Amino acid sequence: MESAAETVAKRRRIRELEVMVAENIRETHDTSTLVLFTGNDHLEYKAGHFLTLDPHDFPGLERFTAYLEDVKAKREPARAYSMCSAPHEKQLAITVKEERYVSGLTKYPPLLSPLLVHRIPRGTRLVITGFSGPYVLPDDIESRTERLVHVCAGSGIVPNFSILKQCLVEHPQLKHTLIYSNKTWKDVIFRRQLQDLQAEHPDRLAVVHAITRDPDAVNRARNVRTGRINEALLKELIPDPTAVVVYCCGPGITRYDREAAKEKGEAPAPRFLESALASLAAIGVPDDNVRREMYG
Ligand SMILES: Cc1cc2nc3c(=O)[nH]c(=O)nc-3n(C[C@H](O)[C@H](O)[C@H](O)COP(=O)(O)OP(=O)(O)OC[C@H]3O[C@@H](n4cnc5c(N)ncnc54)[C@H](O)[C@@H]3O)c2cc1C
Structure with missing residues (x-):
């Protein structure tokens, strides 16, 4: 069971933060790393943690999100992205691979990842929620x-x-x-x-x-x-x-x-x-x- 100290630490870690995309680095034909400028905030995360991005925070996706919510009859949830940066590194970064729409196979066109990979230039402001996830190393x-x-x-x-x-x-x-x-x-x-x-x-x-x-x-x-x-x-x-x-x-x-x-x-x-x-x-x-x- 989680100790009281762990619960307090988690609460301090998980919060909304406005960041700015400092760089969008193309890693492969369908994958990009977004380096995020976080100001002087001290970021508490562990290697293996993820942050989330909410499609509703992207004005360019508004109609697409609304349409998908109509046809799926449910609200589009936030998407999780693991940090590719490590906590000892100066910059926070995530790496996103574009999910593809394959005619006849994919039920709906993927919503967020194509935008993050191809259409998020340097200087874009994003709201992230972080940081959490169990895929981390134990202290021992x-x-x-x-x-x-x-x-x-x-x-x-x-x-x-x-x-x-x-x-x-x-x-x-x-x-x-x-x-x-x-x-x-x-x-x-x-x-x-x-x-x-x-x-x-x-x-x-x-x-x-x-x-x-x-x-x-x-x-x-x-x-x-x-x-x-x-x-x-x-x-x-x-x-x-x-x-x-x-x-x-x-x-x-x-x-x-x-x-x-x-x-x-x-x-x-x-x-x-x-x-x-x-x-x-x-x-x-x-x-x-x-x-x-x-x-x-
Ligand atoms: C803990 C965690 C960490 C992750 N970290 C990364 C990471 O570091 N990098 C990375 O690239 N990805 C990561 N992902 C995956 C990421 O969160 C997204 O799932 C991915 O980017 C696809 O999102 P999308 O909005 O582009 O596609 P979506 O819109 O979510 O669509 C994805 C697929 O699901 C299908 N689908 C969606 N809704 C429905 C529905 N109602 N019924 C039937 N089918 C449906 C779509 O047709 C499509 O095939 C992570 C996921 C988790 C859970």
């Missing part, structure tokens, strides 16, 4: 393990990137294996930054990319494998499964996937998160050693 992480394994897909790298940067600075005893899945090489978010971190900490960070739909990606770098993150790959990269703590983040089965499958009388197809968790269990990582966060 060093007594629990010597190695963190990060298992991520797509924008699921965002909170892990923050955790990784923080750990490399603040927990010098911890080693890291990052196993990162994307469809193609050009979808890899933070590719250069991960390369730099690996070069800076060759004994403490191993990065392996699992690329599912781009066979040529293996020619790009030595640490690239083709195919999904599966049992065989995890077994090879996690030789001591009972000794590691895993942070696993990426797309999972959504409420909407469940409803659509139910209508068809089928079980929803597992997505990245369900497959990765099943593979981790199969190679013998105890469930208590696995933290998970679902996007979608």
